[in-house]
Amino acid sequence: MAQVEKRVPGTERIQTVEMRGITKRFPGVLANDKVDFDVRAGEVHALLGENGAGKSTLMKILYGMYAPDEGEILINDTHVEIHSPTDAIQYGIGMIHQHFMLVETLTVTENVALGLPSSRGLLTDLDAVSKRIRELAQVYGLQVDPNAYIWQLAVGQRQRVEIIKALYRGADLLILDEPTAVLTPQEVDEFFATIRQMVAEGHAIIFISHKLHEVLAISQRVTVLRDGKRVASRETAGCTKADLARMMVGREIRVMPEKPPAQVGDVMLELRQVQAQSDLGTAGLKGVSLQVYAGEILGLAGVSGNGQRELAQVVCGLRPITSGRVLLKNEDVTGMLPGELTKRMLAYIPEERMKDAMIQQFTVCENIILRDHNKPPYAQRGFLRHNIIGEYTDKLIQYFKVKTPSRDTQARHLSGGNIQKVVLARELSRQPRVLVAAQPTRGLDIGATEYVHNRLIEERQKGTAILLISEDLDEILALSDRIAVIYEGKIMGVVNRQEATAEQLGLLMAGVKEELTPA
Amino acid sequence: ATTPATPEVSEPETTDEPVVEEPFRVALIMPSAINDLAFSQSIYDALVKIQTEMGGESGFQFVYSENMFVVDDAAAAIRDYASQGYDLVIAHGSQYGSSLREIAPDFPEVSFAHGTTVDTFVDEGITNVFAYEAASDQGGYVNGVMAGLLTESNVVGVVGPIETGDAKLYIDGFKAGVMASNPEAQVNINYTGSFSDVALASEAANTHIGAGADILTGTAQMVVGAIGVAEERGVLWFGTQSSQTSLAPSIVVANQVYDWTVVLRDIISLIKEGTLGGKAYAITLANDGLVMDFNPQYTLPESVGQAAAEAIQGIESGSITTLP
Amino acid sequence: MKQFLSKFSVSSFFDAILPVFAALAAFGLGAFMLLALGANPITAYAALIEGALGSWNAVAETTVKAVPLLLVGLGICIAFRANVINIGGEGQMIIGAIFATLIGLNFTDLPGWLVIVLAMIAGFLGGALWGAIPGYLKAYFSVNEILSTVMLNAIAVQLMNYLLRGPMIDPAQAELASKIPQTARLDPLFHLPRLIPTRLHLGALIAVLLAIAVYFLLFHTTLGYRIRAVGYNPDASRYGGIRVRKQIVIAMLLSGAFAGLAGAIQVYGLNYRMITDGSASGFTGSAGFNGIVAALFGQLHPLGTIPASFVFGAMLVGANSLQRAMQVPSAFITALNGLVVVFVVSSEIWRRRRQHRRRLTARIVEDELVEATIKPETEAQP
Amino acid sequence: MIEDLFSTTVLVGILASGIRLATPYLYAAIGETFGQRSGVLNLGVDGQMLLGAFAAFYVALTYQNLWLGILAAIIVGGLMGLAMAYVTVNLQAQQGISGIGFYLFGLGMSDLLFQKLLGTVETVRGFPSLYIPFLSDIPFLGDIFFRQNILVYLAYLLVPLAWFVMNKTTLGLKIRAVGENPEAADSLGVSVARVRYFSIILGGMLSGVAGASMSIALLNVFQQNMTSGLGFIAVALVYFGGWRPGGVLLGALLFSMVNALQLWIQVKGIQIPSDFAVMMPYVLTILVLVLAVQRVRPPSALTKPFERES
């Protein structure tokens, strides 16, 4: 299949893209307020801002998904009209969305070929496409099996498919909306290598991330949005994390929290030689043994797809165990249903909160009682007590500072960060004895991240046993008392925080085992 | 009313009334469509004929509700017509009995006719309901006698809807007829479980032919599917309820045709005399309510025609019983 | 209840009558068909309205017609909330009616009120059984409910045909050669009492009370909460400790139960016996399908389904009297019904858009409020 | 009695009947498969079939040209599809009910036209059986497979063709993507609306042909409600077939063969009430699904309207 015909005015490749005075109103929200933004071939321009600052909106305008209310777009200094993604693609703009745009039931090749003219006319030319995918993969280090179905792929691999899709369409400018949120540090490194390669070949990149160190590492320029306005735009070189944070939030942020010493108690959660299958039917957990004590945070580090999801689900009764035992405070809870575990004061913040822990069409109230809807005082003889539920919800909204018009607002109308807070509020307010928190700060801005970290530490001080699952090694190191590393469904080792180093953990995460002093 | 009016007025048979009288008004409720080539069409055709006899719209008017297969819709229609002061309300479907029994006492001035049934509710003190039915076993028997003689394979097939009511009478009579004329013959029956499944009726016919049948018959509106198959595969067909000759002139031997006019004429004259119900009718071969309609394009062997005529005579005289 | 009523306003009144405009548009199209049929549309539609609402008797007939629509619709509200598409209402009505009729035919010694109560319960259970089957097959065998309910409708019809011409046949018919497939008539003591001297029977009251009950069930009980949760998001429900499969079975069971009750009420309130013409709609009058339409017009809200059923009932009753008054073929009525359904369902988009706009304008106010109250606190946080 | 069923006559009869009975299901269900794969549930199939059946019959009768009849059925079915597409795609109406609305419209309208234009049941000379040279002379097999009419052959050719279009063409790829994740397809410049329009209209056309296959090929008559709910079974068969043409073929054949079998059971005088015989295909279709424990997911976007946020 040939490259797509482009109708870029003047030159063939994108040299500069400029957005001038872009304003976008959603009823009730001024998402973008006279924003100027530009990017040049051969550079990475980072876009920063709190949750809801208007980053995605600005980029969707550039990609033709939203029409701006005011402002104009210029490519190579020529005014262009971009009315749809098709227009954008033809100008050589590619976008990788915050939420992947992939058809899970199709193969990688089919996803890439979708919507493109075929060299065989009406028939698909999947062989040719897959050949070209392998070439691109070679050039940019994007290893992925063209014949695999999307549902079989891990997030990191899906990310690569998205990039291949854009490159395949001959994107000169690539918009990356929080591409690293779901990637492991290793994957981020590989991903950055790909980006550098692309920049070297003259691509222009727009990069959105909440992780300041990534912004510092990859970008040449950075622009900060706050409440829809551009508040700063400067060369990255010379900026510090603290500078960026201040520009974003307008106040000082402690990037990593302070932590009082741990008051460790009894074993609260114990896994003994647990085995379980993964979604694909392969062995997901191959005999995992772990203990989490009251009053400690046990960090579980590991590269995504090594069994973290399975482990969390096994503990919370959402995945059957093929062999082994799970104990909650010395009680065997193997095979118990989630409802029964809930009664035993187990709390769980799952990785995919929007999907797995919230009912988008339910109100905040209704979501707050998702775990306890049939327990007094929220229900009596099978009837819900809306007054009590409402008052309780109001209290949580206030205490956890959830930004919502009212307790009766549907969850889907809240911003991602606030949905996160609702889950957190629900799980923590249940006064759990054991808390499983998977990727609790994924997708959150630094202000919200700081807030979540503080809450977790607070919970630890109350004597809760916390299993913190994170792919963010910085987060693990900052919060954990002990750190376990999981690799291919097995625990590679457990180390005390004081004895752990990033290098050593990195090796373990890669499956390289050294002799360790067990914690 | 958009009653079909026929310009030419045929010989008036029953009326010697003065011309200036109010027209006689009839309302008809029936379960399927007026053109179903079967049960509903038979009564509709009769009313059209009566209208012609009675001098067109000026002497006789009628309105109808078709496709009233939902019993309580029919009940609403019956009540509505009755309250509009029709002289006669005909509930043409045995399923309407319950409703009629309920409604008739509320309209003692109105006469009702209910078919097909034998029950006029007189036992229950209701005096304004006539009942009518078709002795369809009689024509079935005659058809059966001919089929028994005409079959060469000694296998005859019957396509039925559901094993009840009019269909059951016809089929039982048909079977008895075949047995009478040809005890060797085998009568295969299958039911489609529906009055409307034309496709299944056609495969039912194919099945019979596959099982060796060289003569077919069937009843209810879905048999049009079976007739097509019979024609294509060249086997003979016997019809009932209405004349089906036009559908397949080359293979239809004879039809039992319902002619309700004999019943209707009598009912109308009784009403005019002031009797509003209490009498039960049956259309039979003897009273010409059932007519054997032979397809002129099919040359019936003389002996078979003879046997049919004898059967008709026997039934009319009562020497032959048509039901087992 | 209070919550629901308080949502009424001029705006939502307009939303409520929007379907009426859509229906009028369909009637407009129907007018051309009427002209083609040689009938005067104005007289025709006058006859329709007259027939549906023109007298107390007409209103009673309309209400009677609405009863099964409402009951089936309530079941649909429950099932669709659990994201189960129950198009088995026809079969469920039939089985419910069979169960209920068996009570009336076999317990002739019991007092009338008791038989009625038992019969309603039996109808409820019969429908529940016929609904639970596809629910169970969906939950535990992944058999799609659209497929199974379509098939079960056909099975129920054949079962009815068999019973009515065999084991349950009217003893009087059993002696006749023609064997009309009907049961014996129910003892008059067992008939549902009439409310006013029309065909309006107690079933109407039962249906409305049940609509209120279903409203409470869905929005004020833990069971309703679970059913809705499962319908929206089974994964999160499982996480919340809800046994998803069980709720699917329960929802289908309840859905069938209401249809079954509708069947029982048709027998005890209107026909006083079961009789078959071999088709499902001969007994149900297609209420098993039309109830779906009524529920969806009612926004899948039990209380909204009450007026929706009434309007749909009026349409059906009025159409029949239109046929009588103008002698237009019944086929026209069927086609007109189809047009009305299509037009009304298409008008939904305007209502949704208006609602969306309202919500967004409301959000401006709310957002300002939020800014004012919460934002400062966030910033005050250490 | 039961052993009477195990003869070649019966077997040949069942297979031949089954193949014919399955024909309208195939057209309708394959059409519906396209619609559902693109994310639209059309419950109005039966209405489209009835209108198609009437159009084909009327045109064939009036102009004495069967192919013109087919064309009429295609046009009428396509127009019904167009209306359905406008209502579900542009107006984003609830697919389930609008389908029921179109069903009622087709049911009434076909009957109305029948009454006004024809008035009574008539017959037409439909497509004759086409004896494939040589093949039709093979004992047994010839009877079963090679003595059907052209529309029967075309129905079976449609199955691989549909598979091919769905899996091997860019259009098929778009259809599958749109039914699964319309947002993703849209972000790649695939017009969700256009793809859905195409699929629904194609579905309507095939439903029209399904009707025509009854009125001018298999039965050669038109009667009110002559499909008697066949279109609903066709929709169910799409679920049976797991949204794949091959699966639909299996389902249609299973259902039809069992239907043919039950007719033979009755003809052979096997002592079960006829009602239970008639029930058999419905019961077996469910049972097979229970036992096969297939876990094919419906297209994710099925019944969900798509609207790009703005």
Ligand SMILES: Nc1ncnc2c1ncn2[C@@H]1O[C@H](COP(=O)(O)OP(=O)(O)OP(=O)(O)O)[C@@H](O)[C@H]1O
């Ligand atoms: N389609 C929409 N309709 C109404 N409001 C919207 C819509 N899309 C975004 N918004 C609002 O516009 C504002 C900016 O949203 P946007 O998604 O651009 O934020 P963001 O900077 O990408 O945040 P995040 O870091 O959470 O991704 C938010 O207040 C959001 O609620």
Ligand SMILES: Nc1ncnc2c1ncn2[C@@H]1O[C@H](COP(=O)(O)OP(=O)(O)OP(=O)(O)O)[C@@H](O)[C@H]1O
């Ligand atoms: N009406 C009620 N009154 C008091 N307690 C109740 C009531 N309903 C449920 N509970 C309590 O809530 C707990 C869970 O309820 P139950 O097991 O009935 O839910 P369920 O219907 O089984 O839910 P699931 O679908 O998850 O199985 C039980 O311990 C029960 O005692």
Ligand SMILES: [Mg+2]
């Ligand atoms: Mg964003």
Ligand SMILES: [Mg+2]
């Ligand atoms: Mg439980």
